[in-house]
Amino acid sequence: MPRYSQLYDAILKGDLKTAVSTTQEALAKGADPENLVAESMVPAMDEVGRRFEANEYFVPELMIAARAMKGALEILRPLLTQKGAKPTGRIVIGTVKGDLHDIGKNLVASMLEGGGFEVIDLGINVSPQQFVEAVKRTNAEMVGLSALLTTTMPSMRTIVQAFKDAGLRDRVKIMIGGAPITQEYANEIGADAFGENARTAVTLARQLMGVC
């Protein structure tokens, strides 16, 4: 049973208002922000992921849970930064050049945040150079690439190459996903992992960071 069960329940239900108010109340009562994340938010998002996998939750439920989680996280983030709390990992994420689809990418970003990762979201239509620059700037350990179209997925190969050219390939793990992406394609272009959905993206990111 999570320690802050109201926050846990509010995230599961996708109730943003309650998630925010219970977080504020818990802080007012002296709760440790890191504990709130570790003991309510992460377990709640893990449960959301489990329900998604078991076909009890679908994309809308995932999205509203992530929204509630983010509402609470926004309150906690400045406090976590102040305390110097370390995220599980830092990941630069974006939809590749030429592709403007971001529903899947946003969902993965939210689930990763809910999983304790710091996410630097570069948005849509992101060039290989922008990915490389963002990793240099933020020292992220991971990169997440999204594409919805077979016309834009070749850009992933270019991005992997751009990291090699920049001498950064050994420093970052590259995870890819999106409707046309397969494990075979990930192998072919030399990506480190392929996430079939937002839930597996979190599991894989944790594995890549060596935290589970």
Place this chain on the structure above:
Amino acid sequence: MKLKLIACEVFYRELCAAIARSVNQVDLEFLPKGLHDIGKVGMLARLQEAVSRVDESKYAAILLGYGFCNYGLAGLRAGTIPLVIPRAHDCITLFLGSKERYLDYFNDHPGVYFQTSGWIERGKRLEEFSQLSITRKSGMDATYEELVEKYGEDNAKFLYAELCNHTRNYGQITFIEMGVEPGGQFEKQAQEAAAERGWKFEKVAGDLSLIQRLVDGRWDERDFLVVPAGWRVAVTYGDDLIKAEEVKA
């Protein structure tokens, strides 16, 4: 040469025009538009079923009037006669005449929604597909009212904006005029659709040559894949998109 063509109805007018001019006798079967919406497994099953219905003793080859359509053709098996498939990401390659032209245009215009006569007049309200579609299964085509009922007003507003507005990052309709349209009725409809959304509108000239070569039997390796009898279609992940793969017993 006598050929069988199984095609998406999005090419209805273009294929009828090309077949009328073809040196070959081409028997044509259209499948409903929207197979790509039901996912690769469902699409492949429908196409394989259509291929298996053909009386192969009558034809030299079966042509597919399809693009790669998000892996919808991956695994498609030739029976006792070859399958011929254009190397195309999707139907827009066939409308623009080459995948290179498509990619050039696409790279310069990432937020474009393409329209042709087939896109405008075909496949509306395909209830069967909409039930099976990815968008339905993921809740992307829910109405605002449905969302309110299920998730409350606050979350409904959020979901409607973030999940159900599939084209929110798009900003242009490009009408591809193929030269087979009667007057300007389709162009006008595309123009109106752009205006309704507050998007830019552009008209570009289509190119029937790839479609014509398909039905004429001019299947050079660069633009077409010929899958030998008993082989199947496989993915390459390269510029050639697809290859033939021997089916191992």
